[in-house]
Amino acid sequence: MKDSGSPSLLAAATPRQRIRDFIVESFFVDDFADDASFLRSGIVDSMGMTQLVAFLEQEFGIAVSDDELLPENLDSLDRVVAFLDRKRRRAG
Amino acid sequence: MCGIAGFSLPVGLHPPERRARHGEQLRRMTAAIGHRGPDAQRGVLLDGIALGHARLAIVDLEGGAQPMRDPASGAAIVFNGEIFNHPELRRRLEGAHRFRTRSDTEVLLAAWLAWGPAALDELNGQFAFALWEPRSRALWLARDRVGILPLFYAETAHGLAFASEVKALFAGGCVEPALDAGGLKETFQLWAPVAPRTCFERVRQLPPRSVACFREGRLEVRRYWDLDLSARAPAAEVDEARAQAELDERLEDAVRLRLRADVPVAAYLSGGLDSSLICAIANHQLHGTLSTFSLAFEDARYDERGHQEEAARHLGTCHRALEIRDRATGDLLPEAVVHAEQALLRSAPAPFLALSAFVRRHGIKVVLTGEGSDEAFLGYDIFKETKVRQFWARDPSARWRAALLRRLYPSLPPVGEGSAALLEQFYGAGLEEPGRVDFSHLLRWASSGRVLRFCAAGFLEETARLDPVEQLLASLPARVAGWRPLARAQYLEMETLLSGYLLSAQGDRMQMAHGVEARFPFLDHRLLELAARLPERLKLRGLREKYLLRRCAERWLPASLRARTKFPYRAPVATALVGPAAPEWAREVLSPEAVRATAVFDAGKVARLAAKLAPDPARATEADSTALMAVASTQLLARAFLGRREWPDQAGGSFVLEPEAEAA
Numbered sequence: 083m084k085d086s087g088s089p090s091l092l093a094a095a096t097p098r099q100r101i102r103d104f105i106v107e108s109f110f111v112d113d114f115a116d117d118a119s120f121l122r123s124g125i126v127d128s129m130g131m132t133q134l135v136a137f138l139e140q141e142f143g144i145a146v147s148d149d150e151l152l153p154e155n156l157d158s159l160d161r162v163v164a165f166l167d168r169k170r171r172r173a174g
Numbered sequence: 175m176c177g178i179a180g181f182s183l184p185v186g187l188h189p190p191e192r193r194a195r196h197g198e199q200l201r202r203m204t205a206a207i208g209h210r211g212p213d214a215q216r217g218v219l220l221d222g223i224a225l226g227h228a229r230l231a232i233v234d235l236e237g238g239a240q241p242m243r244d245p246a247s248g249a250a251i252v253f254n255g256e257i258f259n260h261p262e263l264r265r266r267l268e269g270a271h272r273f274r275t276r277s278d279t280e281v282l283l284a285a286w287l288a289w290g291p292a293a294l295d296e297l298n299g300q301f302a303f304a305l306w307e308p309r310s311r312a313l314w315l316a317r318d319r320v321g322i323l324p325l326f327y328a329e330t331a332h333g334l335a336f337a338s339e340v341k342a343l344f345a346g347g348c349v350e351p352a353l354d355a356g357g358l359k360e361t362f363q364l365w366a367p368v369a370p371r372t373c374f375e376r377v378r379q380l381p382p383r384s385v386a387c388f389r390e391g392r393l394e395v396r397r398y399w400d401l402d403l404s405a406r407a408p409a410a411e412v413d414e415a416r417a418q419a420e421l422d423e424r425l426e427d428a429v430r431l432r433l434r435a436d437v438p439v440a441a442y443l444s445g446g447l448d449s450s451l452i453c454a455i456a457n458h459q460l461h462g463t464l465s466t467f468s469l470a471f472e473d474a475r476y477d478e479r480g481h482q483e484e485a486a487r488h489l490g491t492c493h494r495a496l497e498i499r500d501r502a503t504g505d506l507l508p509e510a511v512v513h514a515e516q517a518l519l520r521s522a523p524a525p526f527l528a529l530s531a532f533v534r535r536h537g538i539k540v541v542l543t544g545e546g547s548d549e550a551f552l553g554y555d556i557f558k559e560t561k562v563r564q565f566w567a568r569d570p571s572a573r574w575r576a577a578l579l580r581r582l583y584p585s586l587p588p589v590g591e592g593s594a595a596l597l598e599q600f601y602g603a604g605l606e607e608p609g610r611v612d613f614s615h616l617l618r619w620a621s622s623g624r625v626l627r628f629c630a631a632g633f634l635e636e637t638a639r640l641d642p643v644e645q646l647l648a649s650l651p652a653r654v655a656g657w658r659p660l661a662r663a664q665y666l667e668m669e670t671l672l673s674g675y676l677l678s679a680q681g682d683r684m685q686m687a688h689g690v691e692a693r694f695p696f697l698d699h700r701l702l703e704l705a706a707r708l709p710e711r712l713k714l715r716g717l718r719e720k721y722l723l724r725r726c727a728e729r730w731l732p733a734s735l736r737a738r739t740k741f742p743y744r745a746p747v748a749t750a751l752v753g754p755a756a757p758e759w760a761r762e763v764l765s766p767e768a769v770r771a772t773a774v775f776d777a778g779k780v781a782r783l784a785a786k787l788a789p790d791p792a793r794a795t796e797a798d799s800t801a802l803m804a805v806a807s808t809q810l811l812a813r814a815f816l817g818r819r820e821w822p823d824q825a826g827g828s829f830v831l832e833p834e835a836e837a838a
Contacts, residue, residue, distance in 0.1 A: 108786075109797070110627045110779055121600040124620040128600040129795050153599040 097142065098163050104137050105159070116159045131156060138162070144169045176240070177210030177228040177686070178252040178325075179203040179342045180304055182313060182333030182388065185222045192219045197831050199346045200224045205823045206345035207338055210254070210686045216240065218832040220250060223306045223313060227252045230689050232435050232540060233260075237275030241832070244283055248308040251283045254338050255301030255323045256693070258431035263296060286314075291385055294398045298431060298698065302380070304336055313388040319399045320546070320697045321369075321382025321673030324682055328377050334388045339683075340377050340515045345821035349376050353812060355633055358774060360642040361517045362625040362804055366674020368646045370395070373516045373811065382673045399699070400651060401668070403661035403706050412709050418725050420704060425726060428698035429455045432542055439693070440465040440533065441542040443493065445481030447720065447727060447738060448544030448553075450489070452695055454730035456542055457489050466491040467533050467541065469525050472499045476744055485735055496532040498525045504750035504757040511810040513687045514679040518807040519622060519800050521745045526684035534688045541685075545676055546696030549668050550705035551723045552660065552714040553740060560614035560663045561714060563601060567608035611647055611655050614663030615670075619643055624797050625804045628783065630776045646670065660710055747803045748794035752787050763809035772812040775805050 095103065098116075105111060111125050120126040126134060134156065135146050144166065155165040180203075183196060200217045204226035208215060211228025218225050218241045227240040233256070243250040257263065260278035263285055267273075271284040278299075285293035286305055291314070300322035305314040315336055317325045327336040328349045335348035343349045352375040357367040367373060369381035380386055386395040433439050433456060441453045443466040457464035466486055470479040479495055486493035506524035514523055533541060548554045604616040612619070619642075626634065646669070654665050677694075685692045695701070705713070708722060715721040719740070727736050751760045762768060764784055766777040783802060787794045794802070 107782070110624075110783065110801070112627070119599070121596065122603045124603075124624065127621060127795075127797060128597050130797070131596050133795075148593065151593045152595045156596065157599055 097166055098159065100141065101138075101162055101166075102159060104141070105134070108133060108137075114159070118159075119153075119157050121153070121157055134162070138166065142166060142170070144173065176230050176254045177204070177207035177338040177342075178254045178302065178304055179207060179226040179228075179335075179337040179346070180224050180252060181330070181335035181346065181348060183219065183222055183224055184332070185311070187221070189219070192221075193831065196224050200226045201829045201831065202821065202823070203335075203337060203342040203346035203348075204228055204829060206342040206821045208822065209689060210338060212689045214239065214830075215828060216830045216832065218243075218250065220248075220306065220308065222308065222311055223250070225250055225252045225304065225306065230539060230686075230691060232256070232437055232691065234275055234277035235436055238277030238279055240279055242275075242277075242279050242283055244287060247287060249283065249287060249306060250308075251279065251286075251303055251305045253279045253282055253301065253303040254325075255299060255303070255318065256691070257282050257297050257299040257301065258434060258698075259296075259298040261434075291316075291398065294385060298700070300693070300697075302338060311389060314385065315380055315388070316385040316398075317380045317382055319383045319699045320668070320677065320694075320702075322677050322682065322692075322694060322697065324678055325380045326372065326377055327380065327386075329393065333391065334393065339513075340372065340374055341512075341815075341821055343377060344815065344818070345823075349374070351815040351818060352376075353772075353774065353808075353816070355637045355774070356640045358517055358633075358808060359626070359629075359637045359640055360645060362519070362629075363619050363623040363642040364646060364670045364674070365519055365622065366516065366670055366678070368642065368649055369674070374815070397651075401665070401702055401706055403657055403665055404653065405661075405707050405709070412712070414712065414722070417708060417712060418722055421701075421708075421722055422726050424698070424701045424704050425451075425695065426455055426459075428695040428701050429542070430459055431698070432693040432695050433459060435540050437539050438465070438537070439540045439542060440467060440536075440538045441491075442466070442529075442544070442692075443468045443482055443485055443491070444544065444743060445478040445485055445738075446544065446741060447724070447731070447736060448547040448696065450485045450544075450731055450735050451723070451727045452542050452544050453485070453491060454489055454727075455695075457491055458730075462490055464489070464491045465536070465538065466493045467529065467536075467538075468493070468495045469529050470495040470497045471525075471745070472497060473746060473749075476746065478741055481735075481738065481741075485731075488732055488735065494532075494536065496529055498528060498745070500746070500749065501755055501757070502528060503745045504755070504760060507750065507806065508759055508810050508814070509687070510684065511807050512814045513683040514807075515683070515811075515815075516679055516807075517804055517811060518679060519625070519803055521747045521750055521803055522743060523680040523684050525745050526680060527687055530685045530688040530690040533690050539689065540691045540693060543692050543694055544696065545681065546672070546694050546702070547720065547723060548740070549664060549672050550696055550702055551720040552664065552710070553719045554667065555740070556614060556618060556667065557660055557663055557714055558717050558719065559601065559617070560659055561717070563605060563613070564608055564659050566602065567605040608659065611650070611662055612643055612666065613659060615666050621797065622800060625801050628775050628779045628801050628805060630773055633774050658710070660714065747799040748787050748791035751791070751802055751806050752784050753789070753791040759810075760806060763806060763813055768809060768813075769805070772809055772816075774808050774812075780805050 204215050211230045213231040214229040225241040241252050257278040260281040264281050267284045300318045302317045302323040302325035326340050344351050354375045357371045357373040360367045370378040383397050383399045385398050443449050468482045471477040503521050503524050506527050510524040510527050712722040769777040769780050
């Protein structure tokens with residue numbers, strides 16, 4: 083059994099690792115490349131994107147507006163991490 | 175409709191020895207499918223062949239007993255189904271054949287004797303049959319053009335065994351029950367195994383529109399018919415009014431032929447355009463005496479009773495609805511899987527099991543239903559989606575993409591432009607290769623293929639070299655690749671979902687569980703051929719589906735019924751399988767021990783999925799519901815079939831083995 087779901091480990095992990103864990107846990111994918119398109123490679127479907135955004139908002143305390151729901155911001159692990167970075171820098 | 179079963183026998187056995195060695199096997203096989211033919215179960219052992227038949231008497235109630243033999247040639251037949259044009263064929267054959275009964279079985283036998291396999295081209299019907307020619311020692315198996323009726327077979331050490339349902343092959347000891355990893359993998363991705371494969375090892379199905387000949391230990395299978403969707407008639411050359419008149423006539427004739435029976439014919443009324451139209455025509459032809467039946471759901475998300483009642487009121491049919499309570503789907507699923515004999519990605523077949531029992535309780539053996547129209551007249555969303563994506567592929571910079579998507583899926587949440595960009599990204603997959611044969615179905619198959627993420631490592635290893643999509647594409651006639659995108663989509667839809675799921679798991683098997691025969695006017699091959707010849711603009715006009723059919727419906731149905739957009743028929747999955755209302759069986763088959771024992775799915779992942787959905791199953795996503803259903807049905811399949819020794823034996827003492835003298 084994997085134990086990546088336990089909260090203490092999650093808290094200590096980097097944002098990249100936490101987002102990856104969320105995707106692995108929620109969408110039951112074992113492995114995927116950091117730059118793989120979620121939507122084009124079928125890792126996450128369009129409904130799943132809604133779950134991903136809700137996770138980002140809750141987990142990292144950011145607000146994602148409608149006009150930020152773009153493939154450039156959300157459609158790979160690399161893009162999500164970069165987007166989160168920009169959001170937090172702007173907020174901080 | 176009925177059930178058939180049989181197997182090849184060594185030649186030259188003395189009749190008493192034949193009976194002693196094989197009579198009980200034939201009885202067990204026929205009894206295992208006794209639900210398909212509760213009216214009579216008979217068998218015969220001939221030199222070289224055993225034939226069994228469970229009869230649901232619909233035409234010529236007195237004279238139509240089977241197995242039926244031709245005294246002159248010794249040819250014998252067991253036949254499941256209906257030849258709707260049997261009176262016309264009988265007139266053509268009367269000169270050459272002296273008919274002893276009024277049954278369509280004898281017409282089929284006479285047609286075969288007169289014309290050989292070419293007789294298949296003359297049949298308008300739904301059928302699966304086995305025919306024995308003693309002179310050439312050939313066993314012929316044939317299945318109708320669309321695959322309405324099932325026919326399974328297995329090559330064994332002793333020759334060939336066949337049956338309407340897989341369980342008869344198990345009951346006869348012809349095959350030891352084992353799950354076929356490849357068939358399961360294909361089902362998880364394509365919704366059904368690619369014929370001839372099934373979900374069981376060593377059990378094959380005769381593909382629809384095929385005929386097989388087993389002779390001297392060799393089996394040869396070929397297609398005798400195919401739908402030609404290559405039509406490229408310039409739109410201007412097709413006169414719309416004339417096409418509509420022709421469609422009108424064909425449709426009425428298709429219904430008229432399917433009302434032929436010596437028992438009352440009723441109809442299913444879903445509340446949509448197709449079944450309403452069929453019911454309107456049938457009720458007219460029956461002078462207002464049609465009875466209609468429908469499914470209603472306690473859960474409003476699945477319920478259509480408002481539309482059904484409106485349609486029934488307008489048509490003036492005697493209408494009855496069966497309400498499916500929230501817990502019923504879960505309670506029905508184990509039995510549904512036993513009848514379906516395949517893994518399922520949806521629970522939707524289960525309520526039909528209750529409906530066929532309900533219909534039978536009301537004394538009805540035959541129902542008309544509306545399936546086939548969405549395939550023939552481009553009614554499904556997947557065709558519109560294909561059209562939109564083809565359009566994008568031609569003009570990738572088109573600005574109106576989002577607007578088209580919204581017209582395609584009006585139910586998408588009303589969100590800003592940004593979200594539309596994500597949808598475009600999703601629906602834009604595969605645009606680089608608009609010429610791919612599977613362009614239309616890439617997205618669907620990628621979605622259902624996510625079920626494979628839940629599979630056990632050993633299962634994935636075992637099936638690593640099998641790509642279901644490749645397998646399917648390799649099974650298609652070469653010419654399909656040269657057709658237009660929508661024609662290719664249509665063909666794929668009929669090859670996979672229609673015959674492999676809608677007509678079998680959700681069709682024949684759920685109806686015949688309670689001895690009810692479904693008849694499909696839209697699947698009349700002359701109607702399918704007419705629809706295939708129509709230019710696309712008369713089917714999918716812009717993004718308006720079933721255009722010409724709607725025009726035909728104008729004189730039968732009020733605007734409110736015609737204007738309805740498609741409401742997909744569904745039944746609950748996650749709420750039926752996990753959470754507080756889950757049935758006991760679901761807890762058992764989804765337990766880690768049970769999942770590990772079947773070795774198809776990963777017990778840890780299944781446990782995580784169940785835990786994720788249990789707190790609020792009503793909010794499960796499509797992907798999670800599909801996976802959960804695949805797991806539960808596979809587990810049920812394993813529980814019901816593997817290692818089983820006792821099989822349904824409804825025939826009891828009523829099975830009649832024809833006397834040796836007659837059989838010799």
